Amino acid sequence: MRRLSLIVAAALLGLACEPASAQTTDRTIDEIKAETLARAQTGAYPALGIQPADAAEALGRIKSRDPDEWAAAWSAVADTYMAKAKATADPKEADANFVRAWRLYYFGQWPAPTSQGKQAAYQKAIDAYLQHARYFYPPLEVVHIPYGDKEITGYLRLPANAPRPVPLVLAISGLDSRKETVAETYAAAIPEGIGFFAVDSPGTGQSPRKADETADQIYSRVLDYLATRPEVDKNRILVHGQSFGAYWAAKLAHTEAKRLVGAVTQSPPIHRTFQPDFFRARMYTREYLFDYVPASLFVYGMKSSDELIAFLPKMSLQTQGLLGKPAAPILVVGGTRDTQVPIDDLELLINSGTEPREAWINPIGGHMGRTADTWPDPVIFKKIILPWEVRHLNAKVGAP
Helix, strand or coil: CCCEEECCCCCCCCCCCCCCCCCCCCCCHHHHHHHHHHHHHHCCCCCCCCCHHHHHHHHCCCCCCCHHHHHHHHHHHHHHHHHHHHHCCCHHHHHHHHHHHHHHHHHHCCCCCCCHHHHHHHHHHHHHHHHHHCCCCCCEEEEEEEECCEEEEEEEECCCCCCCCEEEEEEECCCCCCHHHHHHHHHHHHHHCCEEEEECCCCCCCCCCCCCCCCCHHHHHHHHHHCCCCCEEEEEEEEEEECHHHHHHHHHHHHCHHHCCEEEEECCCCCHHHCHHHHHHHCCCCCCCCCHHHHHHHHHCCCCHHHHHHHHHHHCCCCCCCCCCCCCCEEEEEECCCCCCCHHHHHHHHCCCCCCEEEEEECCCCHHHCECCCECHHHHHHHHHHHHHHHHHHCCCCCC
């Protein structure tokens, strides 16, 4: 009989998911501005780390939903911090300003670089982040892995004083997060003696290909590369994916079970997420700040929602016949009230296969399991995800 290990004082099964939002249109610009400021004030995603005063200044420059206007407004505020960072001789002050600039540029391209202005904002975000990374110890290495006629760009960071070879997390960003945001989160793993390789999801950031049902090949290539690095213990690699990244983590748990000691899947789309009825219901959910549909089209490289809806069922791991096959140990993290990835998908993953699965489900949580007041993203990572990773990576010490 399967064992369901819950790390929360509530039973997963029997908890009903709230229906997806009945909204049929996206937010107006005034609604976007009000909601963005509210999220900045509470530190809620995707305004995490953005100072409310900076948000208010940027939003005051915006009058329409034009993507280039959005990018220009946030970039203008970010530019002031880049100038301050470059003008000071104080390393701490410079670093703090680079961080503020990076977060603002990143928000200027959110949720996807769908216009020339947003593409420019994302490039500036990368530049600002790498300026911030100059102050890291241990250092961050920008890695370029050949992939056909393109390349996979990732960030490798290893603990300085941990015995070699070190365990490592392959950390995959989501639909609108980036390898930079993931790398910043995984700085907390370094003191635990764990390294990380942060990489973008297909169709996002600097990924060499758009998303489709075989794009997990990117991560198999990354695992090939990591096996060539003597500093990395190839027998102690774990994958963590957030949201859309969790889809790839769940898939890799099955396709790369022999090369992974575990997989953390945080709000993983598995099957129902990709069905036409559910996609239509979530297109304008108020849980997502705005432009979910344009971001999705960009990620898959498609022109219309009808084209995307016709394609999405191919992404289902159930349709691909993976569920029930041997898999690496899996931790499923999520929220019962998630309107972007239904609880059905988490239950399906939990109850597939023959090996026990572990889960942390917030019964009042939304996407990623988060609640802004008690379970924001950083708390979930530090209290739930990182301890699980430490336990599974350390359990493999001395493995052949």
